[in-house]
Structure formats: C-alpha cells, structure tokens
Amino acid sequence: MKVLFVAGDPKPERWTAPIKALLPEAEVYVWNPEGPVIDADYAIVWQPPAELFERERKLKAIFNLGAGIDGLLAVPNLPAGLTIVRLEDAGMSVQMAEYVLHQLLEASREMEVYREQQRNGIWKIHRPIKRADWPVGVMGLGQIGKKVARTLADLDYRVYGWARSEHTLEHITTFAGRKSLREFLKQTRVLVNTLPLTDETRNIIDYDALADLQPGAVVINVGRGEHLVDDDLLKALDDGLVARASLDVFRNEPLPSDHPFWTRREITITPHISARTLRDATLEQITGKIRDHARGQPITGIVDTSRGY
Numbered sequence: 033m034k035v036l037f038v039a040g041d042p043k044p045e046r047w048t049a050p051i052k053a054l055l056p057e058a059e060v061y062v063w064n065p066e067g068p069v070i071d072a073d074y075a076i077v078w079q080p081p082a083e084l085f086e087r088e089r090k091l092k093a094i095f096n097l098g099a100g101i102d103g104l105l106a107v108p109n110l111p112a113g114l115t116i117v118r119l120e121d122a123g124m125s126v127q128m129a130e131y132v133l134h135q136l137l138e139a140s141r142e143m144e145v146y147r148e149q150q151r152n153g154i155w156k157i158h159r160p161i162k163r164a165d166w167p168v169g170v171m172g173l174g175q176i177g178k179k180v181a182r183t184l185a186d187l188d189y190r191v192y193g194w195a196r197s198e199h200t201l202e203h204i205t206t207f208a209g210r211k212s213l214r215e216f217l218k219q220t221r222v223l224v225n226t227l228p229l230t231d232e233t234r235n236i237i238d239y240d241a242l243a244d245l246q247p248g249a250v251v252i253n254v255g256r257g258e259h260l261v262d263d264d265l266l267k268a269l270d271d272g273l274v275a276r277a278s279l280d281v282f283r284n285e286p287l288p289s290d291h292p293f294w295t296r297r298e299i300t301i302t303p304h305i306s307a308r309t310l311r312d313a314t315l316e317q318i319t320g321k322i323r324d325h326a327r328g329q330p331i332t333g334i335v336d337t338s339r340g341y
Contacts (some may be wrong), residue, residue: 169220230340
C-alpha cells in the first residue's frame with residue numbers, strides 16, 4: 033500500500049512520521065511535483081494542486097485534512113467518481129463550541145463594558161442577563177453545528193437550528209430547507225454559521241437575512257467567508273440592524289490590511305482559529321479509515337460531491 037502526503041507543510045515529517053507509526057504496512061511518500069510518479073493508492077491532502085491528479089492516476093481514495101472540502105472540490109481536474117473522505121470532528125467540534133460560547137458571552141454578558149470600567153477605575157454591577165432575550169440560531173447541523181447547539185442549550189440559552197434536511201435534537205427547535213429559513217431567522221438574535229460552503233449556501237448571509245434577525249443582532253461566522261456578503265454586513269451595522277459580529281473566516285485570507293472590517297469597533301476578527309486540526313486525533317482517524325478501506329470494509333465520512341459535503 034502506498035500513501036502520499038500532499039499538504040504543503042514545510043515540515044512534512046511532522047505528519048509522515050506518525051503516519052508511518054500508525055500504518056506500518058504502508059509506504060509513505062511526500063508529494064514532490066518534480067519527483068517520480070508514486071502510483072499511490074491513497075493520498076492525504078489539504079488544498080492539493082491540480083498536478084496531483086494529472087500524475088497520480090491510481091488513487092483509490094483521498095482523505096482531506098479538514099471537515100470543509102470546498103477547496104478540494106474546486107480543483108478543476110478532480111477525477112469523477114474518486115472516493116473523497118472528509119475529516120469527522122477529530123477534536124474540532126469542542127473547539128468550535130468553545131469559540132462560539134466565548135463570542136456569545138462577550139455579547140450577552142457585556143464583557144467589554146466591564147473591561148472599559150476597569151480601564152477607568154469604575155466599580156459598577158449591571159443587571160443580570162435574561163437568556164430568553166438572547167435566542168441563538170445555528171445554521172448547519174452537522175457534527176460541529178450539533179455540538180455548538182447542544183452546548184448552548186445546556187447553558188439554558190434558547191437554541192434554534194437550521195439545515196438543508198430534517199434534524200431532531202433534544203431541547204432545540206429545528207427548521208429545514210430554504211422555505212423555512214426566514215422563519216428561523218426571525219426567531220434568532222445571535223446567528224451562528226457553521227454551514228458547509230456549497231453553491232446553495234454561498235452568500236446566504238446577505239442584507240435580507242440580516243434584516244430578518246431580531247433587534248440587537250449578533251453574527252458569529254465560523255463557516256466560510258463566502259457565506260457572508262461583506263458589504264451587506266457593513267450596511268446592516270450602519271443601519272442598526274446588527275449590533276456586533278465575530279468573524280473567524282473571510283473571503284480572502286489573510287484578511288487584506290485595507291479591508292473595512294479592521295476598523296469597525298463592532299467587529300471582532302480572529303485569523304481562522306476557531307477550530308484547529310489536532311494532528312494526533314486526525315491521523316488516528318485517517319489511518320484507521322485507510323486500513324479499513326484497503327480491507328474492503330465500510331468507512332464513514334465519504335463526501336457526496338453532488339451536495340458538496
């Protein structure tokens with residue numbers, strides 16, 4: 033069995049050494065566009081070059097080093113019918129839940145007010161929040177979205193969920209399909225986006241969507257930058273429809289230095305760190321699936337390319 037690592041890491045041995053330890057029966061190679069063709073059986077990839085599929089024509093499956101596969105599906109010569117396997121959780125869900133909870137508490141508990149009071153030497157206690165005033169809507173109910181929704185519901189926030197298909201979650205009211213999107217948004221003050229990026233979800237958070245949110249709205253985007261229409265968010269902030277936004281993903285990364293998001297006090301920017309890939313858990317999952325696939329056993333996480341996730 034030949035396994036090819038294709039991720040552009042300047043220190044690929046950080047990945048290949050544990051792959052060899054976890055999968056000793058495999059020959060492990062690092063992608064080199066100027067080297068010989070490997071005739072690999074499997075590739076472990078992150079944003080692979082198109083040349084990979086021109087050179088390696090015997091691949092049985094490719095394993096993506098992340099849950100989002102929009103970048104992979106954008107490769108123009110991705111072979112039709114090739115099995116694509118996305119990363120399932122591997123420690124990312126709990127990180128995402130932590131991040132979203134932190135951003136929610138910043139808004140609902142008015143933590144910036146207390147920081148400002150500290151800077152000015154002011155001791156003043158403000159009224160406790162009413163969680164009923166902070167209904168949360170989670171867009172996307174995959175593993176990450178479900179973890180976020182359940183975490184917030186366990187803290188007694190009123191939580192709603194929206195996805196393309198039907199989901200049933202205890203203590204969470206769910207909506208499904210485009211026809212129910214507006215009804216979902218009207219129940220929501222804090223909008224959390226965990227959707228995968230597809231043609232159907234691109235630009236889904238536009239001015240009309242933001243206008244449907246409850247007064248004092250907060251937007252937390254941890255999905256993809258292309259879900260949010262940047263100019264529409266700025267207009268919604270100017271028009272008082274949105275009070276603040278916490279953004280971890282952007283259309284162009286790094287976020288250009290002249291982008292207006294940088295200068296808006298209402299916007300919190302983080303550099304795509306809401307959920308980082310944990311190497312050990314990731315490789316244990318991927319190598320286990322490679323072994324099972326090679327043995328003809330069923331595996332989970334196979335992407336439906338017609339849906340984009």
